[in-house]
Amino acid sequence: MEKRELICIGCPLGCPITVTLDGGTVTAVEGNTCKRGDDYARREVTNPTRIVTSTVTVEGGCDRTVSVKTRTDVPKSMIFDCMRALRGVKVKAPVHIGDVIVPDAAGTGVDIVATSEVEQQGAGIV
């Protein structure tokens, strides 16, 4: 029996969670205050995952950059692979929230999508 202490990163409450493991199998999760915490704890001790957020360059837009994220969590070990997949990527304005910027980033099966709106340069700001 192994016990691991975690801080849940599911939301800013940061609940302290104790996970009990028996030979790699989770037998108990304690301290979480919601379902999200239970999910996080089980994943964190078996296959930890994170959402990766960054920016890419925009051409011809009102802004120089557009913010992006992996649409869902990716394995923690793939964070830097996702960042490499974004290196040198340029997109043309306009960009809208949810637009796919890099499909299937670094073989994770997860798309990287835009998280902000960038209008074309010269477009009237209403």
Next chain:
Amino acid sequence: MKAYDIVIVGGGPAGLAAAVAARKSGTDSILILERERELGGILNQCIHSGFGLHTFNEELTGPEYAARFVAEVKRLGIEYRLNTMVVDISRDKVVTSVNREDGMFSVRAGAVILAMGCRERSRGALNIPGYRPAGIYSAGTAQRLVNREGYLPGRRVVILGSGDIGLIMARRMTLEGARVLLVAELQPYSGGLKRNIVQCLDDYGIPLKLSHTVVDIQGKERLTGVTVARVDASGKPIPGTEEQYDCDTLLLSVGLIPENELSRGAGVEISPVTSGPVVNESLETNIEGIFACGNVLHVHDLVDYVSEEASAAGRSAAEYVRGLSADGAGTVIRMNPADGVRYTVPFLIRPERMDEKMTVRFRVGSVCRDCYVSVYFDGERVLHRRRPVVAPGEMEQIVLEKEKILAHPGLEVITVKIEEA
């Protein structure tokens, strides 16, 4: 002079939520004044995720969270002006602004909602000796440079202060290829949220040294290094504990200060503890019809709570312009933060005016483990809630019920305090 029922100063998360709530409470004539060229405020540069779990029950990035409110403001047809800097708010609620199209112009407001947000504490406030080379940024400035302008401000980074923006930037700059050598925190506890220590520092093996500070800055043109030392319980550097870090960048994440120049100009009373307005249960300041919400009122950790608070301010302002709160109501109960509680918002409560349930937010002055948050109605303890840990970096809240307060006629003081187990 043009007149509006409600003028909102600031189009960040607080201003947007206040506008939406005021509109939904029946006020049609609303104007938001925003100095940036887009709505959304600081959220636009907070590209990380973790926003919206309370408000939308899903995890959003800052720009996505802002976009939801901006869309709502547009859908409701709420008027706003961008690139417009408010320069004065008068006691009788004339709001004067400048922008390129209109020059200087004034509008008369039935009610004003202050939603200007906060500023970062700067190097000047810290008294760090040494030269003043390039390469020293506030964490928020670095965040803007990296996330909005597309510049990486440096390659070898030391961060002073463990505020959330500093922690977020430790991860962000690491992802962009910089090496973050250290986060040094003067206090014996972190100033940021625990989850940010885990996902921004621990995930990337970035060391956090508590009770440490920067005692010297080297480099004439560009920063070349900093000296970090341990501090004693009173915050004084301990000789002999100095360590040298060669770096080209120092980020400061050492606190946020509500931006209340305009409020002061209007004669709004400012609390020396929060640096924000002293408000009652309606989030109304000492000046009738001027309300405050978000980081201009007190610095929050969570935008979801800003939205919640700002919605309350929006509803109160709408009620005010409808004349519902013209009668000042009889009794005023004073909130008394004591024994480890630094402040409460609101500061005053008029029971007749409060909602059925009202959230009181507060911060503690130091870390306390295995303790109780207690509430007293005058001498009588009415709440005693066990908390495994409370910390200055994490805002606390309790809920007061109108019914219970009204059941205590003659109640003068509500005390919120931390009690040992």
